[in-house]
Amino acid sequence: MTDFSSARFVVTGTASGIGASVAEKLLAAGAQVHSLDRNTPSAAVTTHTEVDLANPRSIDAALEHLEGSFTGLINVAGIPGTAPAEAVVAVNALAVRHLTELLVGRIERGGSVVVVSSTAGYNWPARLEQIRELLATKTFEEGAAWFKEHPQEGNAYNFSKEVATVYAMYMAVPLLATGIRINAVTPGPVETPILADFEETMGKDTLDGVKGLLGRHAQPGDIADAVLFLASPQSRWINGHALVADGGLTGGVLSGVVPAPEI
């Protein structure tokens, strides 16, 4: 296990699922965890600040409560496609950008930003032009206005995760001068409370089919370990990468061994 004893991480989404597991594992490895969530985390985090990631002013206010510099930022919080499309894009994509850009100046050289995206964003190359247009907007509000004017086909969750995945790739070069790396993790289905919402939007049969193929869904800790690797110096030359943590599904789909699930 990596020794994180002098590390200080800001982690979102700590109140449940993957973010709770990331917080527990970082704390067990000796790190300080500064939690941002709209709900109270279960782990004994170092500090917790309540935030509504759908609201940029709430993010700004939350950051005023955080003191000092950090080893990294781990963006885990997210909402499923059962929520209104604007909220999904706000929390899963625009908040990730807003928070990352506000915090980058306080992350030490050698530090790391991790974005928990999703395999639901795997088809980003087909929409790269639109994603780059959204990312070319300068602020959270402008990004939200762009999305309102450019409604996207399909579930907003997929689009939000395409943006989150591309954001991690897109920022690697601009961040080189700061000495901070940025990467994404793209999980497939994980046994957490939002899985029921995914069954609703993506189809229970589809997700059961994935489970049948792989033998099980992921547990939060399966994803948290991939996150900790990207947050640690062990991944020092990995930058602008979207690490698939899905038990083999994406490999099977991309190589034509199994058909892409209809989500």
Ligand SMILES: NC(=O)c1ccc[n+]([C@@H]2O[C@H](COP(=O)([O-])OP(=O)(O)OC[C@H]3O[C@@H](n4cnc5c(N)ncnc54)[C@H](O)[C@@H]3O)[C@@H](O)[C@H]2O)c1
């Ligand atoms: N569970 C899966 O199958 C799965 C698969 C792929 C990707 N993901 C992604 O992993 C991340 C974590 O999901 P999870 O499965 O742990 O879900 P979860 O519902 O268990 O946890 C989500 C966390 O985000 C927080 N959150 C949601 N909206 C917020 C807001 N507006 N402001 C502040 N905090 C907010 C919640 O309070 C909660 O702590 C999400 O980004 C999700 O899209 C999950």
